[in-house]
Amino acid sequence: MNQELLLRLFKSIEGEPNEDIVKVAKSIIDEEEKKGHARLAIKLKNILDKNVNSYSSFRGDLKSILPSGVTIPTDKRYNIPLATLIERDYLRHDMILPDLIEAKIRTIEQEFVARERLKNHGLKPKQKVLLYGHPGCGKSMAAERIAYNIGLPFLKVRFEAIISSYLGESASNLKRLFESIQKVPCVLLLDEFDFIAKSRSSGHDVGEMHRVVNLLLNLLEDFQAPGILIATTNFEGIIDFALFRRFDEIIEMPKPSALEIARLLDQTLSSIQKSPQIKWTSISKKLNGFSAALVVKVANDAAKKAVISGKKIVDETHLLSAIVENSVFNKK
Numbered sequence: 221m222n223q224e225l226l227l228r229l230f231k232s233i234e235g236e237p238n239e240d241i242v243k244v245a246k247s248i249i250d251e252e253e254k255k256g257h258a259r260l261a262i263k264l265k266n267i268l269d270k271n272v273n274s275y276s277s278f279r280g281d282l283k284s285i286l287p288s289g290v291t292i293p294t295d296k297r298y299n300i301p302l303a304t305l306i307e308r309d310y311l312r313h314d315m316i317l318p319d320l321i322e323a324k325i326r327t328i329e330q331e332f333v334a335r336e337r338l339k340n341h342g343l344k345p346k347q348k349v350l351l352y353g354h355p356g357c358g359k360s361m362a363a364e365r366i367a368y369n370i371g372l373p374f375l376k377v378r379f380e381a382i383i384s385s386y387l388g389e390s391a392s393n394l395k396r397l398f399e400s401i402q403k404v405p406c407v408l409l410l411d412e413f414d415f416i417a418k419s420r421s422s423g424h425d426v427g428e429m430h431r432v433v434n435l436l437l438n439l440l441e442d443f444q445a446p447g448i449l450i451a452t453t454n455f456e457g458i459i460d461f462a463l464f465r466r467f468d469e470i471i472e473m474p475k476p477s478a479l480e481i482a483r484l485l486d487q488t489l490s491s492i493q494k495s496p497q498i499k500w501t502s503i504s505k506k507l508n509g510f511s512a513a514l515v516v517k518v519a520n521d522a523a524k525k526a527v528i529s530g531k532k533i534v535d536e537t538h539l540l541s542a543i544v545e546n547s548v549f550n551k552k
């Protein structure tokens with residue numbers, strides 16, 4: 221791409237840049253550097269830095285929430301924080317789960333709350349949790365809910381900032397992040413953490429990525445921080461079963477059963493009127509196999525149809541057509 225166009229493109233990345241855009245921008249800078257266009261690379265980096273630095277509100281929030289003196293490290297080259305803090309007000313927490321899963325998650329919360337009492341008996345709370353399952357079944361949400369319920373700051377690891385195409389930097393980023401939270405009680409989310417194992421694509425040295433994966437496994441094994449570490453992965457991410465022994469608790473987040481589907485519909489449609497003629501059992505049956513996220517989407521789509529129709533009452537036809545329209549998203 222010609223230089224002027226690149227500069228214009230970079231200048232157009234304004235405000236709080238989206239993670240993917242930052243990642244692509246970083247690889248463009250790396251490419252230009254490799255091509256020997258050092259001056260252009262510096263110019264682009266400066267433009268990006270200016271935008272990335274608009275994360276100042278994020279740093280301010282961290283100061284007020286994390287213990288004094290604790291800062292989250294940033295990627296050395298682009299100054300992107302290696303983890304994002306999500307404020308308590310934004311944490312999703314109203315979950316509908318089968319009793320067994322609800323009980324498992326509640327145990328994690330209760331053990332953390334009772335950690336001092338457990339310690340007096342030489343016992344430790346569960347601190348390393350792996351959540352796996354289909355997309356949209358509440359893995360990330362469960363991590364947020366745990367942080368919400370036990371009142372800990374919630375930090376989400378930014379793998380796109382951790383993984384650098386510069387030799388040695390990914391490992392160093394990962395190490396620095398884990399060191400920084402050594403003494404910080406927080407919930408650290410490694411969301412879709414198999415991303416690391418998959419980042420062997422172009423620009424990333426295979427040997428280097430192998431070392432990063434091993435480092436992550438060691439960091440998981442040695443994790444001693446005062447908070448809770450939660451890793452999530454979709455089914456496809458579970459490549460290495462040896463990984464399992466690194467966790468104190470492993471929970472499969474299931475797709476909702478008919479009972480949970482009905483509760484999800486009820487919760488999502490709680491603020492809109494519903495026709496008494498709706499046959500809820502048959503609607504729930506039709507949603508069998510849908511993820512919780514998709515059930516919520518169907519309910520919201522039906523509500524929108526009701527509003528647009530002017531009647532403001534959700535009826536069976538709204539739900540049925542929302543189900544048909546969303547069936548394409550239903551991956552078995």
Ligand SMILES: Nc1ncnc2c1ncn2[C@@H]1O[C@H](COP(=O)(O)OP(=O)(O)O)[C@@H](O)[C@H]1O
Nearest residue numbers: 314315316355356357358359360361512513516
């Ligand atoms: N158990 C649940 N209870 C209520 N809503 C849920 C549940 N699981 C998922 N959702 C809905 O689906 C959305 C996506 O969930 P998320 O946790 O991001 O899925 P995952 O991380 O498993 O892909 C949530 O924002 C919420 O609307």
Ligand SMILES: [Mg+2]
Nearest residue numbers: 359360411452
């Ligand atoms: Mg998720």
